[in-house]
Amino acid sequence: MGMDETISTDTAGETEPRRRKADPTGLSGWVQKLGESGMPVFAHTARDISLVSDSSNSGAAELSRVVLQDAAMTAKLLRVANSPIFNPMGISISTVSRAVVVLGFQEVRGICLSIAVVESILKGKQKQHVIEEMARSFHAAVQxxxxxxxxxxxxxxEVFIATLLFHLGDMAFWAFAGEAAQKMDSAIQQRPDEQAEKLQSDVLGFRFRDLTLGLSKEWKLGRLLDQSLEGKSDKNPRAGNV
Known part of the structure; x- marks a missing residue:
């Protein structure tokens, strides 16, 4: 009996660390979780792409260097760059640098960030919510x-990118929040007439908009996005376009 009890206790002790970590509490906790375990690749790629500036002659070369570090993104970029939507003249584009010349620096940067968003978000769960948010974001960005x-x-x-990422927090939460996302989904079903941001604050303690702003600042996604989320169109009229 004593041996059985010892084995049982040891087994329980061994399995305890394997249990899923509890969801974080508070906005800063979620920003950290999504950066470390939810979307680390996107965070790294988005930060690198966003920091590349087209204000100098080295901008195109630097953007090419960042993109070429990711073979999958390079392949997807070239496929998109050769599509009729982005390349109606049918000019052959076989390199990242050529894509920058033909489509323009900002266009290529926007395509790369779009690819990064899609690739990262679709790896998560709660597919229906994710797809709905993504569709709305792309539609809004194009408009x-x-x-x-x-x-x-x-x-x-730049307006396209800021609009595309305006609901990044929503998409990231639905994709990677696990049990918290299920809890939020249940609350939506139970309180269908509740104003979205109020419901988010009641259930999570913060709004998805706040989460997006936290991620944007942490990952340095751009001042225009920050100002749009903060409602500072008075300081930057362009933020009103987002």
Whole structure:
């Protein structure tokens, strides 16, 4: 009996560390979780791409270097760059640097960030919510870019990127939050008429918008996105396009 008890105790002790870690509490905890275990590859890639500037002659070369570190992204970029939507003239594009020349620096950067979002988010769970959020984000981004071009914005692609990532927190949460996402989903089903941000605050203690802002600042996704999330269109009118 004593031996059995010892074995039982040891076994319990061995299995304890294997249990799933509890979900984090608070906004900062979720920002850290998504960066470390949910979307670390996206966080790294997005930060590198966002930090590349086209204000110098080295911009195109630096962007090419970042993209070429990821073979899968390189292949997807070239496929998109040769599609009729982005390349209606049918100009052959076989290198990243050529894509930058033909499509433009901002266009290629926007495509790369889009690819990074899709690749990372679709690895998560809660597929229905993720797909719905992603579809809305891409639709909104295309519309925002079109509107920005009509307004002669200095960088329509920057507006596209900021709009695309405006609901990054929503997508990341549904993809990687596990039990917390299930809890949130149940709350939505039980309180279908509740205002979305109020429901998020009640259940999670923060809004998805706050999570996006936290991720944006942590991963340095761009000042325009930050200002849009903070509602600072008075300081930067371009934020109102997002």
């Amino acid at each position: 925002a870019r079109s509107f920005a071009r009509k307004r002669k914005d200095t960088s329509p692609e």
